[in-house]
Amino acid sequence: MRRLTRFAVAALLVLSTPAVLLTVAGCGGPVSAEAVPAASPSPPPAWLLEAAKAQAAGWGDPHPTAAYWGLLHDPQLGALTASGPDDPSHKAYAIVLVGDFDALKSQVSYPGPEAAAADAKRHIKWAYWLYTADTHVDGGSFGFGPHDFDASLYPSLQPFSW
Numbered sequence: 001m002r003r004l005t006r007f008a009v010a011a012l013l014v015l016s017t018p019a020v021l022l023t024v025a026g027c028g029g030p031v032s033a034e035a036v037p038a039a040s041p042s043p044p045p046a047w048l049l050e051a052a053k054a055q056a057a058g059w060g061d062p063h064p065t066a067a068y069w070g071l072l073h074d075p076q077l078g079a080l081t082a083s084g085p086d087d088p089s090h091k092a093y094a095i096v097l098v099g100d101f102d103a104l105k106s107q108v109s110y111p112g113p114e115a116a117a118a119d120a121k122r123h124i125k126w127a128y129w130l131y132t133a134d135t136h137v138d139g140g141s142f143g144f145g146p147h148d149f150d151a152s153l154y155p156s157l158q159p160f161s162w
Contacts, residue, residue: 064099067160
């Protein structure tokens with residue numbers, strides 16, 4: 001009986017320690033957004049700042065309302081791109097610009113006349129672009145949204161200032 005009591009106490013101590021719980025969650029189980037630490041503020045890489053300025057100017061709003069950057073991985077990367085949290089080892093540099101990017105509409109094909117008419121009335125309020133983490137090349141992945149962008153959903157994003 002004494003042996004069982006020591007084991008039970010040890011198990012309770014281990015399971016009640018938050019650091020151990022986070023470690024256990026990261027070992028093959030699903031990773032929640034809470035387990036991903038927020039990035040500490042730092043200046044963006046120079047090449048990424050230049051890419052953000054080029055994307056903003058190229059798509060019609062050289063002075064966006066807000067601009068963000070980050071080296072994201074899943075689940076935040078999957079949430080931003082709507083691809084879902086697939087693999088936390090995937091990472092990419094993300095640029096998110098908030099402004100008037102209706103010039104992107106010419107690059108997107110909508111599925112049918114009804115959808116095109118409805119989307120023509122909406123404005124593109126924000127857009128994102130992804131760049132490879134290792135070679136810093138435009139990965140060809142971009143997306144946009146007609147609603148306000150909520151940066152608080154992506155704690156690893158940091159604001160650009162230019």
